[in-house]
Amino acid sequence: MKKLDVIDYKLLDILQKNSHITNQKLSKQVGLAPSSCLQRVRRLEESGYISGYHARVNLNEVCRFVTCIADVKLKSHSQQEMKAFIDMVDSIPEIVEYYTVNGVCDYILKIITRDMARYLAINDQLIGSSEYAATINTHVVLNENKSFTAVDLDTLR
CATH class of the missing domain: 1.10.10.10 (Winged helix-like DNA-binding domain superfamily/Winged helix DNA-binding domain)
Structure with a gap:
């Protein structure tokens, strides 16, 4: 198609x-x-225009959780180090989304954990056991004011 x-x-x-x-x-x-x-x-x-179907689970009804948005700046931008960092990020199930971006940071990660203790363990994993991540700035989400549900396709054509 x-x-x-x-x-x-x-x-x-x-x-x-x-x-x-x-x-x-x-x-x-x-x-x-x-x-x-x-x-x-x-x-x-x-044809790949539809990549899947998903149920949106209302986490507020299911469990307690903490959502954090973290921006990550790597020390180096070599292909090998960036791949190693991405592999590590892919291995952490609580990192539910991440983006490679330009600007003052290299990646933006959305992390949903059971509590702040687990987030701190992930943070330590990202910077403590890796020579790749130089700095992580974390923003704890207090309220999700507008969540993604759909893109208005008419605005993109």
Whole structure:
């Protein structure tokens, strides 16, 4: 699938907001027969436009936790050291997202832990057992004011 049309964008928009929608309801919302709608969704999945379906768990209802945003500045920017740092970050399950960025830091990490003691252990792992991380600045999230749910695709076209 090379180019998306208006119906494809509408399918993507609806599915990212409600991946639990039935094919019957989805087909009505986009104005297609159910079989055509299902074919399009499968084509979007196979072409990589849809990379998965997820349930958003309300952690506030499930458990106590701490969310931290950490910016990391590495001592060196050699490919070998950056790869070693990324491998370490990938091995820590509490690091749920991270980005390579430009500016005053090299990486921004989102870390969700059971408590601050566990965060401190992760912090020690990132800087204490590694010669790669030079500095880590941590921001403890007090309140999630707006969480990611979907991208308004119309604003990106």
